[in-house]
Amino acid sequence: MSQEQKTSIFQAKTIAEARLWKQREIALIGQTLGFVPTMGNLHRGHGSLIAEAKKQCDKVAVSIFVNPIQFGPNEDFEKYPRTLEADLELCTKLGADMVFTPSVSELYSRALEQSSFVDVPEELTNKLCGKFRPGHFRGVATVVSKLFNIIQAHKAFFGEKDYQQLLVIKRMAEDLNYACEVIGLPTVREADGLAMSSRNQYLSAEQRELAPVIFQILTQLKIQVREQNISIKKALETARTDLKIVGQDKLKFDLQYLDACDPNTLEIISNDAQNPDLHPEIVFLIAAKLNEVRLIDNLKV
Ligand code: AMP
Secondary structure, three states: HHHHHHHHOOOEHHHHHHHHHHHHHHHHHOOEEEEEEEEEOOOOOHHHHHHHHHHOEEEEHHHHHHHHHOOOOOOOOOOOOOOOOHHHHHHHOOOEEEEEOOOOHHOOOOOOHOOOOOOHHHHOOOOOOOHHHOHHHHHHHHHHHHHHHHHOOEHHHHHEHHHHHHHHHHHHHOOOOOEEEEEOOOOOOOOOOOOOOOOHHHHOOHHHHOHHHHHHEEEEEEHHHOOOOOOOOHHHHHHHHHHEEEEEEHHHHHEEEEEEEEOOOEEEEEOOOOOOOOOOOOEEEEEEEEEEEEEEEEEOO
8 A cells, every 4th residue: 555545644755746736736736835834743833833834724734854954963864753653643643634745855956055045034943942053044045045936835833942043034034025924833742741853852751850840930920920020130030050960970961041032123131220110021041951851932922
């Protein structure tokens, strides 16, 4: 039995197949298309994007592509979990209509030195994750731009879990005049608050037990700043110290950043006794490593 029959979803493995499907199933009959770009190893977080796309659009396309150019040389591109069979099943179950699974060689048909890239301005890309993952957002913006051009959806759905990525994509779509509307959706969490992520499966049992501290820290920040009128500066200092002392000798968080930012511009914001005015909207963003596993999360307050 072929894969298509088993999962009853159309799998476009090439750009030409994806374009033909779009033409036949969407353009010719005046339907609307929602698009969910992913790197696969789908979980309930991805599922929530597919379900919302299904609600808002007639048809839904999901892409599954582990994008080599958004990984740094010492990152997890090779070992990133690839689970196509299970992913196709989940897409079918959630009512997606097409899954696009291009090859690296087709999407990047030229040597990288001869390729074109999409660079979103540094004010959005050189801070937070961008500081620790040089070239990452260039890789993300470039692949999403390619996928937008191939799929030509009316709406594309992204998770707020990758908050900086969402803003980068929104900015790219606006600056480059994509007709596709970029929609951000809330983070889906495990029962203990840990943001769902394909990388959570790298965590050992002990690391997994410690990981929800990240969301606890964000929740504590929200309570201190919004309910207890503690300044952002003080609350962040406490949070950074708390994160340092939690865990045991061999199992400690390695904090990359914990900042308060404007949710639209990602400008760092603060307040203290001298400067007590509180910004009306704040997003707290964090990235921390547990040994080799890098976890990110954020909370808008
Ligand atoms: P990825 O496969 O990790 O590249 O993610 C594909 C899309 O799913 C991105 O828009 C992510 O922000 C989104 N996503 C990942 N994890 C979650 C989550 N826990 N909740 C909501 N969306 C998520």
